[in-house]
Amino acid sequence: MNRRYFLESCARFAAVAAxxxxxxxxxxxxxxxxxxxNDAAPKKIIKSDEEWKRxxxxxxxxxxxQAGTEAPYSSPLLNVHERGTFECVCCDLPLFSSTTKFxxxxxxxxxxxxxxxxxxxxxxxxxxxxxxTEVLCARCDAHLxxxxxxxxxxxxxxxxxxxxxxxxLSA
Numbered sequence: 001m002n003r004r005y006f007l008e009s010c011a012r013f014a015a016v017a018a019x020x021x022x023x024x025x026x027x028x029x030x031x032x033x034x035x036x037x038n039d040a041a042p043k044k045i046i047k048s049d050e051e052w053k054r055x056x057x058x059x060x061x062x063x064x065x066q067a068g069t070e071a072p073y074s075s076p077l078l079n080v081h082e083r084g085t086f087e088c089v090c091c092d093l094p095l096f097s098s099t100t101k102f103x104x105x106x107x108x109x110x111x112x113x114x115x116x117x118x119x120x121x122x123x124x125x126x127x128x129x130x131x132x133t134e135v136l137c138a139r140c141d142a143h144l145x146x147x148x149x150x151x152x153x154x155x156x157x158x159x160x161x162x163x164x165x166x167x168x169l170s171a
Contacts, residue, residue, distance in 0.1 A: 041118050042139040045091050056090065063162045064090055064142035067127075067134070072107025075163025083171040085115070086161075091140040095119055095166065096159065104151070104158055109166065111159040112151045120159075122147060135159060 047055075052065050062068040077086070086096040086109070096111040104110035114120045118138060125134040125146065135144045144165045151158030 042093055045140040047140075052090070057164075060089055060164050063164045064137075064144075067125075067143040068162075069145075070108075070162045070164050074107075075109060077109045077163035077166055077168055078107070080109075080168050085169050085171070086111075086166045087169060088137040088140060088142055088144070089165055089167045090142040091137060092167075093119055093137055093139040095137065095144070096161070098168075098171075102152055104160065106158075106160055108145065108160045109163050110151070111161065112153075112155045112157055114159065120144070135161070137165075 049065065053061055056064065059070070063070060080098070080101075082098065084098050085094050086098070086101075087094050094115050096113075097115050100111045100113045102110055102112060121136045121138045121141075122133050123136065125132045132146045132148075135147050136142060137144060142165055143162075145159065145161035148158045148160060149156055
């Protein structure tokens with residue numbers, strides 16, 4: 001290898017490295033912008049009780065707007081085992097994937113994780129003798145159910161949801 005060839009090769013390598021680094025910096029900056037947008041909580045939907053009553057069935061209204069609970073083993077979603085997404089019945093926000101659904105033997109559709117943590121809110125519920133963690137839709141504040149720490153791996157969580165608070169969309 002002669003000196004001229006070596007110097008030309010080094011110059012080419014440096015030019016390619018500089019262009020790659022510049023391109024990589026642009027891609028990283030672009031992805032950071034996307035990540036921030038995707039990590040943002042969904043935009044809130046606010047409706048009056050009258051509007052919710054027009055949109056929802058009486059049972060759905062009772063569960064989602066008044067924090068009710070459906071009878072165990074009464075939800076048709078309990079036996080849904082196909083691929084798809086479970087959305088909020090009030091605002092269509094994707095909440096759970098069928099890939100995280102499992103049979104908890106409790107009588108309610110159960111999941112070990114939401115699609116995105118930002119799509120659900122949790123708050124302390126002291127309406128019964130035991131303190132529980134209520135799960136709400138992050139977009140419309142619909143009551144969905146409760147989360148417990150007795151679920152399967154990998155999270156150890158059991159999102160025990162009211163089927164009437166959800167609707168299923170096949171993949």
